[in-house]
Amino acid sequence: GQQVMQIPQYQHVQEGEDFTTYCNSSTTLSNIQWYKQRPGGHPVFLIQLVKSGEVKKQKRLTFQFGEAKKNSSLHITATQTTDVGTYFCAGVKAAGNKLTFGGGTRVLVKP
């Protein structure tokens, strides 16, 4: 079945530094979504990417959908303590309609 893998599982970042987390699918996707879950909280929808090569920005967060629509990345610049949490990607298989979540990247920020 469809698999969505995220790397790394854990990311320790110094405050002020940049980092990138990656999401890879075993199949071509029609769209990909990103969510953030703060410690003790629930997943919150951040963004959806639909087009091949699409890039979207939300303040210090940059989301990219790969040209082949099988991978995606989230890049955070100048990390802040408010960025702490687990970031999930979730993809919908092309010609399908099920949203499959990746395992998440847990981000810890060192002040």
Next chain:
Amino acid sequence: EAQVTQNPRYLITVTGKKLTVTCSQNMNHEYMSWYRQDPGLGLRQIYYSMNVEVTDKGDVPEGYKVSRKEKRNFPLILESPSPNQTSLYFCASSLRRDSFGYTFGSGTRLTVV
């Protein structure tokens, strides 16, 4: 305020005692779903509903039941809970299953002893 409301937030119960976790959304969403979240296993889908009276199994449905008699409500039923169902449960809703972001409830932390 647009939201998904789950109750209770915390529940400790004993093996075999039937329980229901309620989920309600006020956004007129067609699609609703239940997930469980366990350390190292991410979010796994239990059951989902495409609309009223339409439900189907997700990836880990064993030991769970659901119903969708009204559009806004999607309760999760554990007929005979077992310790391996100790987990953090989330209800989510969306306009459609595949092309809109999901709104999640605040979660229910269930412990079965």
